[in-house]
Ligand SMILES: C[C@@H](N)C(=O)N[C@H](C)C(=O)O
């Protein structure tokens with residue numbers, strides 16, 4: 001019995017049955033009122049933790065298979081189109097299927113021979129994180145990162161136009177977002193929430209990144225990011241083609257709207273969307 005109902009019972013014992021019923025009615029009304037109030041005041045719901053990370057059969061940390069590939073898992077940080085870490089990303093580390101990791105290691109060997117390294121921005125993405133994207137897109141008051149990531153679009157156009165998916169290949173574990181960086185370079189330090197960057201601008205106008213020039217920043221939701229966009233410079237064309245060629249040679253296919261997004265052709269979990277949390 002709750003503290004609240006205990007108090008009502010002791011008071012009711014000394015009153016007539018009519019008063020008792022009135023009290024019960026009043027209590028019901030008060031409870032209903034406060035329940036309604038609580039519902040109104042409840043903060044925007046943030047779903048509670050999904051399963052703790054346990055190594056899932058067929059998945060691995062990319063670093064265990066291909067330790068030389070650079071990692072900058074943007075959704076584990078504030079450096080992304082939401083401007084805050086995304087639900088389900090607890091550490092800045094790439095978790096991916098073993099098959100995709102081994103294929104990436106093959107790409108890395110080719111890249112290193114040419115003086116580059118791969119740098120991954122996103123790998124396995126829990127469905128929970130995708131759901132966070134969906135809630136973010138529905139909040140029309142939050143446009144904190146628009147000028148940097150989708151300057152020409154409203155956020156309600158990002159899903160319909162195919163820049164973010166409600167059922168993402170990333171949740172199947174064999175899709176990866178990545179670029180090429182010159183060997184022995186590192187991500188420059190910069191404040192993710194600093195203003196004035198435009199992902200469609202020149203390298204100097206974009207958020208600092210050690211990526212070779214791909215024509216836009218990562219997660220620039222814009223036609224300029226379409227891999228075969230004909231208006232990019234010759235250098236950008238060559239860089240995008242190089243990344244795509246290297247990835248295709250090891251069995252990945254590019255998504256035509258995003259130069260950075262690739263899926264392994266023979267993925268091991270072609271119809272399974274996972275929702276285990278990333279390790280802490
Ligand atoms: C959000 C972006 N990084 C991406 O991965 N987009 C594709 C369409 C996806 O969400 O699967």
Ligand SMILES: [Zn+2]
Pocket residue numbers: 122170175176177260261262
């Ligand atoms: Zn992607």
